[in-house]
Amino acid sequence: LEVLKEESESGCGDSAAPPRRRFPVAPVVAAAVVLLVAASLVWWFVVRRGGPIDSLAVLPFVNASSDPNTEYLSEGISESLITGLSRVARLKVKSWDTVFRYKGQDKDIQVVGRELGVRAVLKGRLVQHGDSLSISAELVDASDGTLLWRDQYKRRVAEVLSIEREISKEISAQLRLKLTGEEQRRLVTSSTRDPEAHQSYLRGRYHWNRRTEEALKKSVEYFQQSIEKDPGYAQAWAGLADAFLLLMFYGSMPPGEAFPRLRAAANRAIELEEALAEAHVPLGYVKMLYEWDWPGAEREFQRAIELKPQYGTAHHWYADYLTAVGRLPEALAERRRAREVEPLSPIINAEVGRVYYYSRRYADAAEEFQKAVEMDPTFHISHLNLGLAYALQRRPREAAAELRHAIGLSQRGPYDVALAGAGFAVLGHREEAQKLLGELLELSRKRYVASLLPAMIYASLGEKERAFEYFEKALKERSLLGEYLRDPLLDGIRSDPRFQSILRRMGLPP
16 A cells, blocks of 8 residues: 555556566565574474473382382382482482472472472372282483383382383483483492392381381381392492491491491492482581591592582481581581471471570570571471570570470470470570470480580580589590580580680680
């Protein structure tokens, strides 16, 4: 119309004058749109979808069997896949402690992906009938819910190892990861080929994950059975070291009994497989808490992180070391790194504020502890930490409420009772502090209780002579946790020459 109008106005509509040629704009625009859409599709399906997926969560497999005794298999296979896949340097795999919270939940995969910050999620289902085992697994792109891969395996229970290997290799292929020869070798989830040894190992890990005194003792039995069947099974030796470490922390074994056995198990695991990060961490704890070999401890923690950068526990426990030696800014960085790796771990979130607490930044500590409480209101350690921070902020009402709530949620273990008692002492609630001290001393007549714990309550009550009496006992029994010696609860005796002498004998800075 514009052309006709122009020609009409200019008189060019005369038949004697040749019409002007016009470039066909509409077809060109249409073609450009088609090319743009095609380019977008190519980018989406080839570039974005074709690139490697660098983060993964393996959810606990569903036990669809009617027998609850099969639970160790559904959990064990999931955890073994996590262990194997986490050995790939370019792949961020969420730990078992983080994904375990989804056990028994039928949650939307895209929601899980957002909560965990991962690109892909692996889920599975297991059914056992006698010696027959049926496992189905599927890999889903968490960004849009697209199914990337699905398969089903029907084998005998004794073939669990081969199923784990096949799934691990298939997942690495579907994630489009280019593995080195070493990574391909280490992708195999187990260092044993003995199916019975592996079964015992899975049972050991199942009980270890329950984290109760009875279950930990059961885990020792199963790890030892696994080692008897295959003495060269490195993971079983590392599991045994982990069990002794927690038994010591829970007060079930005195350090003089637990640490030598822990050290032997961790060293044996490293002899069999030096690149096993999970063995270097407990060995670092032996060197830190029992041998007071601080440079040696740091080497072990750093080696574990070097081998497995996404190992949240290694960062978490390395922070304990850095706190003990007084390197608090570095400790805070490691705590934060552990939380980046394991954002939903209750214990890691509960401990981030501890560095602020040791730095006497009580408001910042309370803020972090409050976040941890909101994340998991049932986790007593978060309430305990928050109560201590409030106590040192001189917020007595809130502090007392949190301390009482923490004790109510806990199993009243020695460490819980001791820290709550010290907190009440700081608040001036001497009667409650004395009551918890009496409970602790009565407990020590029935089982092992670290001498450090009564010492902390006595120190908080201002009873210095009794405090140092127990500190000397703790020094001899090797129950002095270096991190706890930085606790503000002990500031009332920190300048005492006897306390400084303890630090020197342990090789710690003032």
